[in-house]
Amino acid sequence: MLKKLSTALLAGTIVLPAAGAFAADDYSGHTLVVGVWGGDIERLLRENVAEPIEEETGASVEFVLGGTGDRMARIYAEKDNPTMDVAFLNMYEAPQALSDGIVLPPDPESDMYKAIWDGMNNGCYAMSLVGLGIAYNKNIVPEAPEWEDMWDPEYNGMIAVAQYPGSEGDGLIGVAARLAGADEHDPDAAFEKLQGLKPIAMTYTNLDEVFAMMDVGEVAMAPMISGYVLSALKEHPDIGFSFPTEPGPVLVRDMLCLVKDSPEPELAKMFAEKALGVANQTDYAEQIFFGPTNSQVELSEEASADVIDTPEEVESLVQLDWPYVIEQRSDWTQRWNKELLEQ
Amino acid sequence: MNKRALMLLMPALILSGIVFLLPFLWLFVTSFRVQGEGSLLMAEGFSAANYARLVSDSYFAEVFFRTIWMSAAATLISLVIALPMARQIAVSAGRAKGLLLALILVPLVSGALLPTLGMLHLLGPLGVVNSILKDLGLITRSVKFLGTAPGVIIGLVQAFLPLMLLPLVNALSRLPKDVEAAAETLGAPTLIVWRRVILPLIAPGIIAGSVLVFCASLTSFVTPQILGQGKIATFGTMAYQQASLVLDWPFASTVAVVMLAILGLGLAIGSLAAKRLARRPA
Numbered sequence A: 001m002l003k004k005l006s007t008a009l010l011a012g013t014i015v016l017p018a019a020g021a022f023a024a025d026d027y028s029g030h031t032l033v034v035g036v037w038g039g040d041i042e043r044l045l046r047e048n049v050a051e052p053i054e055e056e057t058g059a060s061v062e063f064v065l066g067g068t069g070d071r072m073a074r075i076y077a078e079k080d081n082p083t084m085d086v087a088f089l090n091m092y093e094a095p096q097a098l099s100d101g102i103v104l105p106p107d108p109e110s111d112m113y114k115a116i117w118d119g120m121n122n123g124c125y126a127m128s129l130v131g132l133g134i135a136y137n138k139n140i141v142p143e144a145p146e147w148e149d150m151w152d153p154e155y156n157g158m159i160a161v162a163q164y165p166g167s168e169g170d171g172l173i174g175v176a177a178r179l180a181g182a183d184e185h186d187p188d189a190a191f192e193k194l195q196g197l198k199p200i201a202m203t204y205t206n207l208d209e210v211f212a213m214m215d216v217g218e219v220a221m222a223p224m225i226s227g228y229v230l231s232a233l234k235e236h237p238d239i240g241f242s243f244p245t246e247p248g249p250v251l252v253r254d255m256l257c258l259v260k261d262s263p264e265p266e267l268a269k270m271f272a273e274k275a276l277g278v279a280n281q282t283d284y285a286e287q288i289f290f291g292p293t294n295s296q297v298e299l300s301e302e303a304s305a306d307v308i309d310t311p312e313e314v315e316s317l318v319q320l321d322w323p324y325v326i327e328q329r330s331d332w333t334q335r336w337n338k339e340l341l342e343q
Numbered sequence B: 001m002n003k004r005a006l007m008l009l010m011p012a013l014i015l016s017g018i019v020f021l022l023p024f025l026w027l028f029v030t031s032f033r034v035q036g037e038g039s040l041l042m043a044e045g046f047s048a049a050n051y052a053r054l055v056s057d058s059y060f061a062e063v064f065f066r067t068i069w070m071s072a073a074a075t076l077i078s079l080v081i082a083l084p085m086a087r088q089i090a091v092s093a094g095r096a097k098g099l100l101l102a103l104i105l106v107p108l109v110s111g112a113l114l115p116t117l118g119m120l121h122l123l124g125p126l127g128v129v130n131s132i133l134k135d136l137g138l139i140t141r142s143v144k145f146l147g148t149a150p151g152v153i154i155g156l157v158q159a160f161l162p163l164m165l166l167p168l169v170n171a172l173s174r175l176p177k178d179v180e181a182a183a184e185t186l187g188a189p190t191l192i193v194w195r196r197v198i199l200p201l202i203a204p205g206i207i208a209g210s211v212l213v214f215c216a217s218l219t220s221f222v223t224p225q226i227l228g229q230g231k232i233a234t235f236g237t238m239a240y241q242q243a244s245l246v247l248d249w250p251f252a253s254t255v256a257v258v259m260l261a262i263l264g265l266g267l268a269i270g271s272l273a274a275k276r277l278a279r280r281p282a
Helices: A002-025 A040-057 A069-079 A093-099 A110-117 A146-150 A168-180 A187-197 A208-214 A228-233 A265-275 A278-287 A303-307 A312-317 A322-340 B004-030 B051-055 B058-091 B092-109 B114-123 B129-136 B151-174 B179-185 B191-203 B205-219 B222-227 B237-245 B249-279
Strands: A031-036 A060-066 A087-092 A124-137 A161-162 A202-204 A221-225 A240-241 A249-259
Touching: A002 A265, A031 A040, A031 A069, A031 A265, A040 A060, A040 A110, A040 A265, A040 A278, A069 A087, A069 A093, A087 A093, A087 A228, A087 A265, A093 A240, A093 A249, A093 A322, A124 A146, A124 A168, A124 A208, A124 A228, A146 A187, A146 A221, A146 B051, A161 A208, A161 A221, A161 A303, A168 A221, A168 A249, A168 A322, A187 A322, A202 A208, A208 A228, A208 A240, A221 A228, A221 B249, A228 A240, A228 B205, A249 A265, A278 A303, A312 B222, A322 B058, A322 B237, B004 B249, B051 B058, B051 B249, B058 B092, B058 B205, B058 B237, B058 B249, B092 B151, B114 B129, B114 B151, B114 B222, B151 B205, B151 B222, B179 B191, B191 B205, B205 B237, B205 B249, B222 B237, B237 B249
Parallel strands: A031 A060, A031 A087, A161 A202
Antiparallel strands: A087 A249, A124 A221, A124 A240, A124 A249
């Protein structure tokens, strides 16, 4: 009897931890909530990240699609009781969210942190690299334009801008300031220069809108972020994209943030590891022209030509003082509406 | 009201309190908060700084007046379009009336977004209106509707016309048919019959419809945002910009509180006018 009992106990000591280990990997019934932009980004994250996680863990991954403003509003409003686990933010929002205690600081000991180029994990994990350049109608603007060309009287009334506040608008303020011999710390110089773009042809909220206006010849140029435009160009043969040189394109970096005290921290970490991994970042670069932040990604020469994929290239781009820009946003929004859009 | 009736009403009153009054109260309190230095979170304490900002910059006054005149224009145009339509529906009989009323209700139940997106294709540079004008040889370059005040007003009229039509159909249906006939028998031309007989009698319907269209236009967000293309700032788009893009919720709350106050004022004026009309001897 004693022998039977001890055998049963021994079996129990072996089986229980094994069952425990199994339970730790089994996330059936769990849902990971990820806030991200829609379109090709969502498609790649679904194929390369969400589906493998669902297969491996039994959990389900729910994407909440929208702009960064929606996500920021949600994670701030839910600060004490978050329901979103992973949020993709812009490079200027990530440090703010970290200092407000909304997201977790990136873990310098983690493999994914170490794989990313030094100095890029600012606030959250750096996800992809793109630059603000100029999309233009090739029939109206014969050569790839420089920034100053947007001020050419020939194109007066034919410049479109994205809605402000946003990366594109902040970048344009930074460029205008530099063309006026200053930088973003002198907003008066920037806004005075911006006056020269009036009247603005349109304020766009999505690429389809502005491309339709470009196709009919009512918009000649618009400052745009490289990745989205380059991947959409194949459907618009008359539209080109220019990376200006004086000054260069403005660096824009997407960040992957793990929300503090979120319901599924382990699944969120798994998601981050796969999203920042070589396979997904390679697809990001090759399919949608978003430059990788993972130093282990090796791109073909052809793919490398269209994306920003090295720290040296990053150095050549205009980098704004984002904490300062964020501080000024409220005032600049008013000035943008009033002085540029003449509202 | 007796106690029993009050008891029966309690669940609805409590629900209304939680769903409607508490958020309003919260909005009002938030409008007196400010963001912390270098933070997007609200700081401790209360201040009237947001209200001071709102009155100290002429930009906000311009946005307020623009919203009000655009809402007034949308109300007036809706009234002019709705009067003959409502008259036609009111004099229709049986199935035709039911069908016409159902057609009025379709835009109301489909929400603001879908009809506005439809208008985008109608009024856009490649839209139906511009294409027809180009085909007819009347224009060579697209007429700009999008991103202009007239474009937004057209959208507001399209979105809120049913709110004007329904009270007018109701008022015109109740109009005794013999008063019109009597006026005509006495030699009054059609315009005089409308001005001196029909319009005074359906005035309560006109006021109700006007208040509904004006208030809906005043608070509208989707139509000015989409058809205005970010170039026509109104209360609604300004509150959205501050809340969702700038993430300055206290200031967005202040904009919303002022908007609600103007809304309340509009409703009060409408109600006062309706009461005066009701007291007026026939």
